Structure formats: structure tokens, C-alpha cells
Amino acid sequence: MSDHYLPERIVDQLRDNLRMSGIPATEEDIQGLIAKGFLSRMPAFEELMKEIPCDIVPDYLADWGPPESPPQTQYIPAASHESGSGRSSNAFPTLIEMATRVRNRQVSPVELTEQALQEIDRDDPALNAFQLILADRARAAALQAEQEIACGDYRGPLHGIPIALKDLMALAGTPTTAGSKILDTHVSDFNADSVERLEAAGAVIIGKTRMSEFAYSPGSNNPHYGPTCNPWNDELDAGGSSSGSAAAVATGMVYAAIGSDTGGSIRIPAAFCGIVGLKPTFGRISLHGVVPLSWSLDHLGPLTRSVADAALLLVVLSGTDPHDPRTRPGAPGPLLADLNAGVAGLRIGMVRDDGSGGLRATSETVDAWKAALQALAQQGAELVEVNMPEIEPLQLLNGALLALEATTYHQQFLHEQLDDYGEFVRHRLLAAFAYESRVFVQAQQARQLLRQRCNALFERVDLLSTPTQPDVAPQLSVPGWTVLTGPFNSLGWPAISLPSGLSGGGLPLGIQLMGKPWDEATVLRAAHVVEAALGVPPPPKRE
Numbered sequence: 001m002s003d004h005y006l007p008e009r010i011v012d013q014l015r016d017n018l019r020m021s022g023i024p025a026t027e028e029d030i031q032g033l034i035a036k037g038f039l040s041r042m043p044a045f046e047e048l049m050k051e052i053p054c055d056i057v058p059d060y061l062a063d064w065g066p067p068e069s070p071p072q073t074q075y076i077p078a079a080s081h082e083s084g085s086g087r088s089s090n091a092f093p094t095l096i097e098m099a100t101r102v103r104n105r106q107v108s109p110v111e112l113t114e115q116a117l118q119e120i121d122r123d124d125p126a127l128n129a130f131q132l133i134l135a136d137r138a139r140a141a142a143l144q145a146e147q148e149i150a151c152g153d154y155r156g157p158l159h160g161i162p163i164a165l166k167d168l169m170a171l172a173g174t175p176t177t178a179g180s181k182i183l184d185t186h187v188s189d190f191n192a193d194s195v196e197r198l199e200a201a202g203a204v205i206i207g208k209t210r211m212s213e214f215a216y217s218p219g220s221n222n223p224h225y226g227p228t229c230n231p232w233n234d235e236l237d238a239g240g241s242s243s244g245s246a247a248a249v250a251t252g253m254v255y256a257a258i259g260s261d262t263g264g265s266i267r268i269p270a271a272f273c274g275i276v277g278l279k280p281t282f283g284r285i286s287l288h289g290v291v292p293l294s295w296s297l298d299h300l301g302p303l304t305r306s307v308a309d310a311a312l313l314l315v316v317l318s319g320t321d322p323h324d325p326r327t328r329p330g331a332p333g334p335l336l337a338d339l340n341a342g343v344a345g346l347r348i349g350m351v352r353d354d355g356s357g358g359l360r361a362t363s364e365t366v367d368a369w370k371a372a373l374q375a376l377a378q379q380g381a382e383l384v385e386v387n388m389p390e391i392e393p394l395q396l397l398n399g400a401l402l403a404l405e406a407t408t409y410h411q412q413f414l415h416e417q418l419d420d421y422g423e424f425v426r427h428r429l430l431a432a433f434a435y436e437s438r439v440f441v442q443a444q445q446a447r448q449l450l451r452q453r454c455n456a457l458f459e460r461v462d463l464l465s466t467p468t469q470p471d472v473a474p475q476l477s478v479p480g481w482t483v484l485t486g487p488f489n490s491l492g493w494p495a496i497s498l499p500s501g502l503s504g505g506g507l508p509l510g511i512q513l514m515g516k517p518w519d520e521a522t523v524l525r526a527a528h529v530v531e532a533a534l535g536v537p538p539p540p541k542r543e
Contacts, residue, residue: 006034010042014434023414025430033427039434045396049442058444059451060296095255095309099157102149109149109160109204113142116162116206119253127229127251129244131167132174132208138162141204148202157312159202164248164257167208168215169300170289171195178291179211179241181224181420182413192289193321194258194300201316206254209244213425215260215293216406217241218268219479223422227477231273232507236473239269239480245303246273256309258317260290261299263398264468264485267497270303271468271510272480274499276527277303278310281517282492283328285314286321294405295326297398297489307498307528311335314520332520339528344380346526348373349461352385355392360483361470368509369467372500375533376526384461390450394487397443397450401490403432404440447490454491458516463526468497468510484512494520496527501534 011034018025033039093101101107117135124130145160165171168178170188177183191199198205210228212221220228220243228243230236231250238247242259246269249257259266261279270277278301285300292298302313314332321327350373351359359366377383407414410429418426457464466484474480488495493514500511511530515523 005043006039007043010039010434013436014039014431017433018430021411021433023430023433024418029427029430032423033431036424036427038428038431041396041399042434045400045439048393048396048446049439052442052446052449054445056445056449058441059447060444062448062451092252092305094306095161095304096157096306096312098255099159099161102160103154103157105149109142109145110139112160113138113162113204113206116254119251120207123251123253126234127231127247128226129209129228129238129247129251129253130164130207131177131179131210131225131244134174134205134207138204138206141199145202145204155200155202156316158198158316160204161202161256162204162206162254163198164206164245164254165195165208166211166242166245166257166259168211168260168291169195169208169258171205171208174208176208176291178215179213179222179225181422182417183291184224188289190289193286193323194317195289197317197319198258209242209248209257211243212241213422214291214406214410215241215262215265216425216428217479218264218482219243219474219477221424221477221479223424229476230473233473235476236507237272237476237478237480239272239473241265242269242277242303246270246275246277249273249303249305250275256302256304256313258313259301259303260293261301261485261489262293262297262402263482263489264480266299266301266303267468267485267495267510267512268480268482270497271499272473272508274508275303275305276307276310276531277301277497278314278520278524279488279495280314280318280332280520281494283326284332284494284518284520285317286319286324286327288321288323292405292409294402296405297402299489307496307524307531308336308339310496311339311524330518335521335524338521338525341525342379343376343526343529346376346381346463346522347384347461348376348381348526349384349386349457349464351388351391351464351466353387353389354466354484355389359466361467364503365467365469365471365509368501368503369465369511372511372530372534373465375530378533379529381526381529386457386461386464388454388457388464390454391484391487393446394450394454394490395483397447398482398486398490400435400439400443401447403428404435404443407432451491462515462522464514466512467500468512472503472505472507472509488514493517494523496523498527498531499534500530
């Protein structure tokens with residue numbers, strides 16, 4: 001439904017709720033958010049709520065339970081898995097390939113770190129991927145890693161490897177702006193749980209990456225720090241909100257980066273930049289020390305150059321955290337060892353209908369996706385066409401829950417610093433006040449009902465698949481699309497994006513694979529088969 005048909009009562013409700021909340025929004029703000037379409041799906045959401053029985057137990061009371069998995073395993077030595085290192089080139093080795101060289105002392109962490117800093121100096125002025133470069137800190141960590149490895153104290157494949165963090169993760173002694181002006185002077189005095197795990201594994205944290213303001217956009221549009229260019233074409237967007245993390249990995253400035261994903265913010269930039277992005281099961285990785293966007297939709301995960309690298313990072317980052325009650329006990333298992341197990345006998349659900357009567361994607365995108373799926377069929381998987389009309393209502397829920405939870409976090413800032421928000425995020429946050437107070441519980445009831453229906457799909461298939469994005473990367477500062485990614489944040493299922501080929505214009509396209517909760521192993525195994533078959537090269541080095 002277009003904005004032309006937006007009922008006036010919804011706008012009146014927005015004005016009333018803003019007034020009662022004491023938010024100093026102007027009529028110009030209200031008309032601006034209407035023009036941007038931030039209320040355009042409200043009528044459809046209201047119709048969905050009318051269909052939900054009042055006696056459904058809300059989803060926030062659902063018991064996810066612990067993952068059924070083996071005990072925590074030790075790191076698998078990188079040298080044992082060179083065959084599983086995924087696609088690479090001489091210019092862009094994968095993390096695991098480089099870890100093998102570091103372990104064998106063919107290259108030193110100090111050399112890698114200096115090389116990374118040089119490439120950042122050369123490429124980042126044009127790309128705008130980094131918010132903060134921690135040169136002195138990285139050099140000290142690299143020297144320590146080099147000395148430890150020389151003494152035989154090798155911690156595992158991350159030891160001495162330069163990586164980057166999205167700038168919403170707490171790193172003691174550094175600013176954590178979350179891409180905002182509001183937090184631009186906020187200096188963390190502790191580490192996020194994920195940072196603790198990375199540093200314990202010996203990773204060299206080289207900097208923090210650009211992102212959309214408060215992660216509230218599927219593009220890199222940021223009025224305070226500027227957009228991040230797509231490494232394949234400077235006139236196109238890198239995707240968001242983990243834009244800088246994806247661009248830094250795709251250009252070889254770092255070997256991996258961490259991103260967050262609330263509606264697709266790992267998978268969207270991964271697809272646009274031609275790399276791998278993994279959103280694990282909700283609760284697999286702690287979010288302690290991460291600036292929240294939506295407590296029940298946020299996920300943390302890796303952006304890497306290969307599926308094996310993503311598997312390695314998942315093992316490092318996973319685990320129970322007493323500071324984050326969303327985490328569950330258990331480990332993802334020996335993921336690297338399982339990557340080469342193949343897909344013979346797996347049933348792959350090809351989503352034919354996403355609730356729109358088809359797939360909301362260009363024919364070129366769909367053709368590349370189907371070709372990538374054939375790689376699985378050729379290795380013994382069974383392709384099963386399925387309809388998943390729940391994608392459409394799940395997308396409505398994702399938008400509603402995200403808006404309601406985000407405004408709860410931002411309530412004080414909206415009262416005291418409204419003008420410090422960029423216009424896009426300010427209008428998006430204000431639009432949430434158009435919802436009635438009771439709809440949060442109703443939305444959780446709908447989520448429970450839709451989860452039950454979607455879980456039933458796994459009686460027919462082992463994995464599901466769609467394209468990651470409907471099309472190639474849009475123009476710089478134009479957001480991507482969450483229509484095929486956001487629903488799987490609402491469900492909390494593990495999902496990965498990896499390259500499915502190139503468009504006729506030479507731009508990356510992505511395939512998305514989704515699995516049962518806690519079954520990242522099967523998702524990664526299938527992704528590894530696709531990657532081995534397609535082998536999309538990284539973009540050329542920038543001059």
C-alpha cells in the first residue's frame with residue numbers, strides 16, 4: 001500500500017503519541033518521515049495483527065533451549081585444513097591460508113600488520129571503511145604475537161592476524177560512536193565479550209569500521225561520517241549497516257571483520273561486496289558490550305573471504321556469557337573438520353514464493369541463485385521447491401519489533417538530543433510512535449505463530465535458500481533491501497550469504513542459505529560446496 005492511501009488516523013496517532021511522550025518532533029519531521037515511506041507498511045501490519053488469536057503465548061516467552069551440540073572443541077590447526085580454505089588469489093589470501101604461513105613462521109604478524117596499515121593508508125581515503133585506525137595498539141599486539149609464536153606459544157589460527165571491529169563494539173580505551181554524533185565522545189572502559197574472545201585467540205585488532213547511524217539502515221548512508229563506497233564501483237553503496245567491515249575485508253585491508261545483523265546488516269554488505277557474511281543462531285554469540293538496535297533481533301557475526309574463515313570465527317566467538325542472558329550453553333562443534341563432509345542427501349528448499357506471489361528479485365539475480373543451487377544438486381543434494389508466504393508477514397514483524405525496541409533504547413536521546421540525529425534515523429525512530437502500545441505483545445504473539453509454521457518446513461527440507469538481495473548494489477548512500485534477510489532475524493535462524501556469481505555489469509550477486517536453529521554446521525557445509533564450485537574472485541587491487 002502506498003503512502004497515498006495512508007489513513008489519517010495513523011498520522012494523528014503518531015502526533016498524539018509523540019506529544020504524550022514529550023518528544024519535540026516538528027511537523028516538518030512528521031511530513032518528512034511520511035515522504036520517506038516509514039509509515040507505508042503500517043496498514044498492512046494492522047491487518048496482520050487482526051488475524052492473530054488473542055490467546056497465543058508471546059514469542060518472548062518461548063524457550064529456545066540449549067543447542068544440541070558436542071562440548072567445546074579446541075581450535076583446529078589451520079595447517080590441517082588448507083583444502084577447506086575456500087576461494088582465494090595471490091593478492092587476497094584467506095585468513096586460514098595466512099594463518100598457516102604465520103604458524104610456520106613464513107610470515108610474521110608484524111609484517112602482516114604493517115602491510116594492513118599501508119593498505120588502509122592507500123585505499124581508505126577513497127572507500128571510507130574505517131572509523132578509527134589503531135596503529136600503535138595493533139603494532140604492539142602484533143609484536144607480542146610474534147614473540148609468543150617464536151617461543152612456541154601458538155594460540156590458534158587467529159594468532160597475529162589483523163582484523164577489524166564494527167564501531168558499535170566496546171573496546172577499552174577507544175570511542176564507540178555507533179556511527180552517531182550522540183556517542184562521538186563516548187569512550188569504552190571495558191571490552192565487549194566478543195572482543196575478549198578475539199584477543200584471547202591472539203587476533204590483532206587494527207581498527208573500527210564505519211557503519212550507518214546506530215545501525216538503523218541497510219545502507220552506508222551516514223550524515224556524520226559519510227558513506228562507504230562499494231569496492232567494485234565507487235559510485236555504488238557497500239551496503240549496511242556493517243558497510244565498513246565488508247569493504248575492509250573485500251579490499252584486503254583486513255583478513256576478517258565483525259559485523260552486526262538486525263535485518264540483514266551482515267548479509268547485505270557481504271552480498272554487495274562479494275564476500276561471505278554469517279549471521280549465527282540468535283543467542284550463539286554474546287552481544288554484551290554491543291550498542292543495541294533491537295534486543296530480540298540483533299546478531300553478531302563474521303564477514304570473511306571464505307566460508308572456512310567464517311566457520312573459524314564462529315568457533316572463536318561462540319559461547320555462554322553471564323553478562324548476556326540471551327546466550328545459551330553449547331558450542332557449534334568442530335565446524336572446520338565438517339566442512340568437507342559434502343551435501344549428499346541434503347534436502348535444499350528453494351523458496352519459490354515469498355508471500356508476494358513469487359520472489360522479489362530481478363531475473364538476473366534469480367538465474368544466478370538457481371545456478372548456484374545447481375552446484376549443490378551436482379554434489380548429491382535434492383532441490384525441493386517450497387512456498388514460504390510467511391516471509392512477507394515476518395518482514396512486517398521485523399520492522400515493527402525493530403522500531404519498538406529501538407525507540408525504547410533511544411527514548412532519552414530523543415528527549416534531549418533529537419537534533420543530533422541525522423534526518424534519516426531521526427525520522428525512522430519517530431515513525432515508531434505511530435504504533436499503538438498493545439502491538440508489541442501482539443507482534444510477539446504473531447511471531448510465535450509464524451515461527452511454528454516456519455519450523456514445520458524442516459520436516460520437508462534440511463536447509464532453505466533465497467537470493468540474498470533482490471538486485472546488485474544501489475547507488476552510493478542508497479539503502480539495500482531487507483525483504484529476504486529481515487524475516488530470518490525475526491526467526492533467529494542461522495543464515496549465510498556468499499557470492500553466487502556476477503551480474504552482466506560485473507557486480508557481485510549473493511545466495512542466502514538458512515538452517516535450523518543451532519545448525520550452523522549444515523549451513524556452512526552447503527555454503528562450502530557452493531563456494532568451491534563457483535570460486536568468485538575478489539575485486540582487483542585498487543590503484
